[in-house]
Amino acid sequence: MALTHWHAKLAAWTHDPAEKALVLLRDPAGHEGGTAAVLQEAIFGHPGIPAELRDIVAKADRWASAGDRPQWPRDERDGRYPSWAQIRFDESAVLIHPLSGEQYDLSKLTEIDPGQIKEVSTAHFKSLIQPGNGEPVDARKTALAFWRFGPESPAPELAKLWDLLPADTRVPDHTIWAHLDLTSAYASAFYADPNRNPALFTVSLGPVQDFIAQARTTSDLWAGSHLLSRLAWEAIRVVCERLGPDAVLFPQLRGVPLVDLWLRDDMGLPPERFADCDWVKHKTDANPLFAAALPNRFVALVPAAQVEKLADDIRQRVRECVKTQARRALDLLCRRADRPARPEAAETQIAQQLEGFPEIHWAAVEWGALIEERSGQPPATEKLEEAMRLFHPNGNGKPGFLGSEAWKLLSRELKVEGQTFFAPNPGVLYPAVYDVLDRTQAAAKAVRTFAQSPQEGYRCSLCGEREWLSDERKLLDLPPGRRQESGSLWAAVQGTSLARKGEHLCAPCTLKRFWPNLFADDMRDVLGLKLTRYVVSTHTMALGTSLERWLDNPVPLPIPLASQLEQLIEEDTVALPRKLALRLHKARHEELLMLRGLPLFMERRKENLASDDPNEREQSRELLDSIEKELKETVFGHKPEAYYAFILMDGDRMGVWLSGQGEEGKAYLLPFETTWHPRIREVIGQRHPSGDLADYRKARRPVSPARHMAISAALNGYALHLARHIVEDLGKGKLIYAGGDDVLAMVSVDDLLSVMLLLRLAYSGVFPDCANKAWKLLGLGASGFDLRRGHVLYNDRLYRVMGHKATASMGAVIAHHQAPLGYVLRQLREAERRAKSEGGRDAFSISLLKRSGGAIHLTCPWLEREPRARSNWETLSGSDVETTPMGQLIRLRNSFAGEGFSRRAAYLTHGWLENIPANPESLASMLAYQFARQSGGDEVLETYGRRLAGLAYTVKPGDPEGFIRDFLAVAEFLAREGRFQADTAQDRR
Structure with a gap:
């Protein structure tokens, strides 16, 4: 068997069984003698993990463990843990939230038989082993299958526990899956680097905000976000293809639809494994593949020797992807303009305008370059300290993590009762390595180089920064009024979803505008489904409020309007908010379905308001006014929202x-003992109330x-x-x-x-x-x-x-x-x-x-902040939620929308606020009086008036009157007729 780093991953994935917490101290064979041994032999043959991989996996396990939990002391004679350091999870099942420290007592799990859970786990992972071409096992496919489907519960009775099983029952704040992911990432980094030297590697793409914000429609807005998310995946995919998705520490990729699609179609995992995924089943843009769900930055654990190659390949892959998609957009534009081929001038513009787009910044920090691993001794950190001083120049103490209380304790062996409680290795220094990485990348992003690209002709209608794509250079000199007559590429698509009247776009903006069409085409090809790219417009979203009210109590549509809508929905499809679309689909009423065309009908008429012809504009305005009047009088009963x-x-x-980092960062870090099982915490607290171990317990992890x-x-x-x-x-x-x-x-x-x-x-x-x-x-x-x-x-x-x-x-x-x-x-x-x-x-x-x-x-x-109110949602009761600022705003909106509380209270209050004496009691009394008067003496609203006055002095003590005016104005606006249903508001009260 020719070993690769994928075999190292499989060795890491099988060094501990997934069910370890459930069989520990219960199985005579030990946790390493059950599922782990069976899987190792199934993958590697007898006697299991090859000797060449054993030391690598053992080292990866030590480094991964050192970064996440202490190494509990063992007896020097037989290697056993003392009884106080042993937790039987079946008898005392406790989980701890890794970020809040909250403890969850699951009570006893003794009904889970260790023999049965071993059989279930073994069968689960054996079913994930993928056969190879000429080999018993395809190591890459199997490692990917273990990573993706291992955490999925293999039996209904395990329910949601399987995904939360802890890596260590004594420190139950991180899962076995997190430990296996990290061990696998370390193992492949060790194996693939000649010097066994891992590195933290980060990449970010930009610009983000500017690119997304250059939007004229909601389609542009979605496309900018989704395109950047897709490019982020192109960058991440380079790492995944070579080192596996477990090498990416941030963001978490398990279950991301684009990653699943890659696993199925590019990596060849069995399609039936993905059959129940939402992205396989949904046929509209409710499909999760249409979600822009990946950030523009990622962090990965990679072999140091591959860093520069990875960075170069990521840059080349992402930028080539952008240019390829831009050429596809140009092809679509040419087809719509009935041009047989791409104009050479436009192709040249694409190459020039997309040179250096997107910006790609990367940084890497190698463990071996900064940290010296010493056998039997703590790692040497002189070089690491020197590197950190570049970013922490002030102060006489050690910089960053090296100056923390935690490192003072972790940097040496911690002896307890003659036994080693903690022996540091380089994995402990993850916080310092990450600190250097984060600051190095920030410095790299601050040094930005710009390549000048001359732009001589008229600019893009959307961004105003680059020339618009043209089939001939001479057309770029034409002013906007003469472009339509010139027969340019854009003339044929004016007034469509691809370009509004007068629009001429540059290469990046053309790609953004055409991206919904391009992506929908891709999804139709790869999924075999008739996906349609819907975009909910601002007008559609506004009308959603009125449409839902109409659906609650539908009335017949006027015949002239119904006939126009019927004709329109045959020509095109409009997207409603998903919640409304589902209601319409379930209703299956012909008239209800016709109402889908109303937003598009209004949009088409609204576009004519931008006409250059004043008569056409006036006619469109009159038509829209008449339609809104008809909708108000005969359909909705109120003016359309x-x-x-x-x-x-x-x-x-x-x-x-x-x-x-810093005092703010320290507030989010938990003391070490908070992450320990309560019994371990209690025993150590009793046996070691002072000394190094007591300091260790209290130190921030x-x-x-x-x-x-x-x-x-x-x-x-x-x-x-x-x-x-x-x-x-x-x-x-x-x-x-x-x-x-x-x-x-x-x-x-x-x-x-x-x-x-x-x-x-x-x-x-x-x-x-x-x-x-x-x-x-x-x-x-x-x-x-x-x-x-x-x-x-x-x-x-x-x-x-x-x-x-x-x-x-x-x-x-x-x-x-x-x-x-x-x-x-x-x-x-x-x-x-x-x-x-x-x-x-x-x-x-x-x-x-x-x-x-x-x-x-x-x-x-x-x-509300102290001292007036408690500041933790966990302490609030159901009635208290109404007293929170947002709860009060919702309650006031609901009251205004009901029949018992006049919206005049908002206007009257505005009138007397400026003349009220500037003290809390006067303001509270007057507000309570006004609310009681306008509600016919409602004692609840009278009390509510006093609460609002108290909130104003808490939130804005310098201008409580201004706060109340704004608060009332927002609540009153949202409660207006047709905007919020009165009978629903009464129910909510």
Whole structure:
């Protein structure tokens, strides 16, 4: 058998059985004598792992373990652990959240028979062994199958426990899967490097924000996000093809649809293994493959000798991919323009304009270059310290992690009762290596080189930076008014989804505009499904509110309008928010189905408003006015909703979460003892109340590979599954981008507040007690969706998310559907910045952009800060959720929409606020009086008025009156007729 690094991976994957926690101290054969031994012999033949790989795997295991947990002392005579350092998981099953430290007592698991679980596990992994061509085992395919499908539960009775089984029952804060992934990554890095020297390697792509923000339509917005996510995968794929996806520590790739597609079609894993995946079954853009779910940066563990080759190949692969796709876009443009071939001038422009795009920055840090491994002694760190001083120039002590309390203890053998409790190896220095890597890449990104590309002709209509693609150079000198007559490439597609009237685009913007078509074509080819690329427009999203009300109580459509809609949906298809589309599909009523054409009908008429002909513009305006009047009087009973909302969420201090640096970072790090099984913690606390071990217990545990993998897995589950479910299934929305802690979504205004709050709660996996009452306040209806204690149960799968220590800030904009998208996106980014700056993070900021002019900005923390209120969602009861700032805003909106509380309260309050004495009691009394008066003496609302006054002085003590004005204005606007259903509001009260 010719060994490769894929064999090293398999040796690492079989060094510990997946069911180790369930058989430890119960199986006479020991955990290494059961499933592990059977699989090793099945893969390598008798007697198992070849001698050439044993030392490599043992070293990989030591390094992986050292980075994530202590090495517990063994008896020097027989190598056994003392009784106090042994935990039988079946008798005392405890799991600990790796990011929050929260403890989960699973009680006893004695009903799980060790012999039976060994048989189930063995059969599970044997079924994943892939036969080779001329060899008993295909090492690469088998390693990939182990990585992808090993964590999937092999038996229903194991339910969700299999995915959470700990690597070490004494430190149950990281899973066996995280340990096997890391050991496999180290083993292949050791094997593939002649010097057994691994390196941390990171790559980032850009520009991100500018490229995405250059958007005129929601299609552009989605395309920019999705294209960058796809390019990120092209970069990551280079590492995956050579070293396996387990080499990528961040982001977590297991279960990502693009990765699954690669495993099936390029790597040759059995298609039936993916048959139940959502990306195989969905036939619209609800398909997860249409989700932009990969961030623009990744971190991998690779052989040091391959770093430069990997970086060069990534640069070449990504940029060639961009140019290939741009040529495909040009081909599509030529077909639509009835041109037989690509114009040479346009091809030249593509080559010039895409030179150096995207920007690719990389950095790598080698363990061997900075750390000397010494047999029987702690590693030497002089070179590492020298490198870290470049980024930590101040201070007399050791820099960064080397100066921490943790390293002072970890840098030497820790003896306890004459036995070695901890013996450091280079794996312990992962935090320092990552610190140097992170800062090196930041420095590399700061030094940006620009290659000048002369742009002489008229510029692109979208970005204004580059010349538009032309079939002849001389056409670039024509002013906008004369291009249509010239018969240019763009003349034939004017006024279509590919180009609005007058638009002429450059190479990057052409690729962005055409990307939905190109990607849908790819998906039709690879999946064999008739996928259609739908884009929910701003107008469609605004109308979603009115359409849902109509679906609740449908009335016949006027015959002239119905006939026009019937004709229109035969010509084209319009995308509704997924929640509405499903309701229409289930209803299967002819009139309901015709209503799908209404947004497109309105969009077509709206486009004529941009005509150069003033008569055409006037006719279009009159037609739109008459249609809106007819819809108001005969269909909806109110004026069709014209406003929609954008949401932009960003996890707070994610860089600090990953680095653990500074006082802020230290607050997120858990003491070592918090990650230990409670019995271990208790025994060590009693036996060693002082001394080195006591200091070790209290020291903050530094960042580790398992921590990074836990963060990555949490963000992966949130981005791929939870955010989409909240926005598109529970709310009437469209997820534009979800890359970990970043979320960009469009949503109907009536669902805005509830979707915002639920996105925030799901990010941390927290929800108040008395959940039924809290769900009723949200008004979304969420059967099968449960949030608690750092986990989310959805679709019969348990997702471990960031935990209650993690916070997120969110900006939102409410805008008219005719407002320029670029302006709305700028306001959205400003709102998110206000949430972090004015709101002090863990806050939200809502901008209301009225078409009549002016803007209202409401910024508020998710929870009232001390001393007035508790600051942890875990401590709130079901009734307390109404007293949170967002809970109060939802409650006030609901009250305004009901029959018992006049919206005049908002306007009257504005009138007297400026004249009220500037003290909390006067403001509270007057607000309570006004709320009681406008509600007919409702005592609940009177109390609510006092709470709002208290909130104003807590959040904005310098201008409580201004805060109340903004608060009332947003609530009143969202409660207006047709925007929020009154009877539903009464139910929610």
